Amino acid sequence: MQTQLTTEFAATPDGQAAEAILRRCVHCGFCTATCPTYQLLGDELDGPRGRIYLIKQVLEGAAPTRATQQHLDRCLTCRNCETTCPSGVEYGHLLDIGRKVVEERVPRPPLEQAVRWLLREGLTSPLxxxxxxxxxxxxxxxxxxxxxxxxxxxxxxxxxxxxxxxxxxxxxxxxxxxxxxxxxxxxxxxxxxxxxxxxxxxxxxxxxxxxxxxxxxxxxxxxxxxxxxxxxxxxxxxxxxxxxxxxxxxxxxxxxxxxxxxxxxxxxxxxxxxxxxxxxxxxxxxxLLPALLPAWQARLGAALPAGVPRQLAYHPPCTLQHGQKLRGGVEQALAQLGFEVRLAAQEPHLCCGSAGTYSVLQPQLSTQLRDRKLTHLQATEPQTIVSANIGCITHLQSGTDTPVRHWVEVVDEALTAAAASTSAAPV
Incomplete structure (x- = not known):
């Protein structure tokens, strides 16, 4: 992608970083196929390619508008597009730059400012x-x-x-x-x-x-x-x-x-x-699982203790599978411990809609994505749904009666039950 950044941005660290990212984009559109908000809204500007164009326009001198801000706000930052992109575009870093620039130029309505302030200050407060x-x-x-x-x-x-x-x-x-x-x-x-x-x-x-x-x-x-x-x-x-x-x-x-x-x-x-x-x-x-498994397996023995949920549906968070590029490790390790682990048969790569504070700021889109994810997860008929991020866990739990837990909790439950069984066994 050709760029012509204004002098205001061209010599800045953010501008140089953005330009390097923009130049890797080849307009292929593969990213739109795996973007959750594009799938829901069908608007090019609510997909990665459209948002890239919006950021590029602002860095090239176009005045951002409230609409620009809203399209960037509606991004979940799930980074599924980065997993899909054949050119290695670092969309997440570009979005951070774009949001920062737009935020400095487009005032938010007072109520929206207040909500965002409460989230920033309240969730991180000792209170x-x-x-x-x-x-x-x-x-x-x-x-x-x-x-x-x-x-x-x-x-x-x-x-x-x-x-x-x-x-x-x-x-x-x-x-x-x-x-x-x-x-x-x-x-x-x-x-x-x-x-x-x-x-x-x-x-x-x-x-x-x-x-x-x-x-x-x-x-x-x-x-x-x-x-x-x-x-x-x-x-x-x-x-x-x-x-x-x-x-x-x-x-x-x-x-x-x-x-x-x-x-x-x-x-x-x-x-x-x-x-x-x-x-x-x-x-x-x-x-750490490859190094931890032998010790856990030694404590568990050949089978999981009675009463521990065996049939698990696993939701890999976007921050794990797309942000950190870690896929397969949790489900493989749980299977080695004796759990029956299933991913959603459809769209296991898509976001559940939690995305930090997104569920508060974009409740309608967030709920749609949650319900869509739960439909696929519950089709596996699990005793428990497990994930690896508190945001996903609390968000999914708000839409189902099936227990939703961190995968480490079910491992801990199994190890604790095995230890109790061993100590109670007759000498």
Whole structure:
């Protein structure tokens, strides 16, 4: 694609990055075939190719409009188009640049600004946890639309306290500890079962994805720097202790963001090298499965314990299969442990419609995608639906009575049941 960026953008880092991405696009349109919003709306400007043209026009001097902003807002950032693209167009990075430029030039209506501010500040606030607990206490009295956003309170169980020679950092996250603390606790237990101690840095907070995708990129970069500062004593310890082996992510939406720290902070002289080191150390929990499986299989034996759901439908989050390019690992590992795992027979590559705050900001499109995804998943007649990102889990659960959980929770349940069975067996 030929470009003629204005002098305002041509010499800037964002402009140069955008131009390099734009020049790789060959207009083939393969991306539209796998774009969820294009499939729903049938509008070229609500598909990747159309959005690329809109961003190109703005960088070449066209004045963006409210319509431009809305077409970019309606993108889920699922990056399915990147998986499909034969030319390797980094659409996600281009969209980040385009949204930033348009946001600076197109004012939003006051109500929309207020909602986005509440999402940015509220979900990352220390007050979110107490607010969520209050919501859980009065959950049955809440309106249906709000009740769907408040998962029932669940006991996370005990956190393993035995020191281990192997240690890995884990990002607790901003909303996950309050909404589903069972995921972090289950992660700590299954890692402990393989001889790995899970360490949480107290000062680490939101990964930055929430602010970044709400166009508060300055605030997001500050959150990234704060996390790097919190993790650095474990990465480069000065007390003589061994450095952590990895930074484990059990929310694929956080994982794809932290893996991008090196790119996001590449122009920051004080943090560029550290950010890249953090990105290089970051692993989705599923990437550890080949090394974890032998220890788990030894504990489980030949068969799963009674009472553990065996028939699972697996929804791979977009941030895992498209953002991190990790496919097949979870379902293969679960099958090796004895679970019967099925992907949706139709459209397993498509987004469920959660996409961070998308389900709040674009509820109609989000609900359509959720219901479409659930139809395909429930056709497999699962006992439990599993995924790998809290956003997908809570969004899917709001549309079905079938339990929706993180896959690590069902593994933890199986290991816990096997340990209980062993301890109860007669000597």
């Amino acid at each position: 979110f946890g107490p607010a969520m607990r209050l919501g859980q206490w009065v959950r049955d009295a809440l309106p249906a639309s709000l009740k769907a956003k408040v998962p029932p309170r669940r006991d996370p169980g005990a956190w393993p306290r035995t020191p281990r020679s192997r240690r890995m950092l884990m990002l607790a996250g901003c909303v996950q500890p309050a909404m589903m603390p069972t995921i972090n606790a289950a992660t700590a237990r299954v890692l402990d079962a393989a001889g790995i101690q899970t360490v949480v840095a107290a000062q680490a907070g939101c990964c930055g994805a929430l602010r970044f995708h709400l166009n508060d990129q300055v605030g997001a970069l500050d959150e990234m720097r704060a996390n790097i500062d919190a993790w650095w004593p474990y990465i480069e310890p000065t007390d003589g202790s061994a450095p952590v082996e990895a930074i484990v992510m059990n929310a694929s939406g956080c994982g794809v963001m932290v893996k991008d720290y090196g790119h996001a902070l590449r122009h920051d002289p004080a943090y560029a090298d550290k950010a890249q080191r953090v990105s290089d150390l970051t692993r989705d929990l599923s990437e």
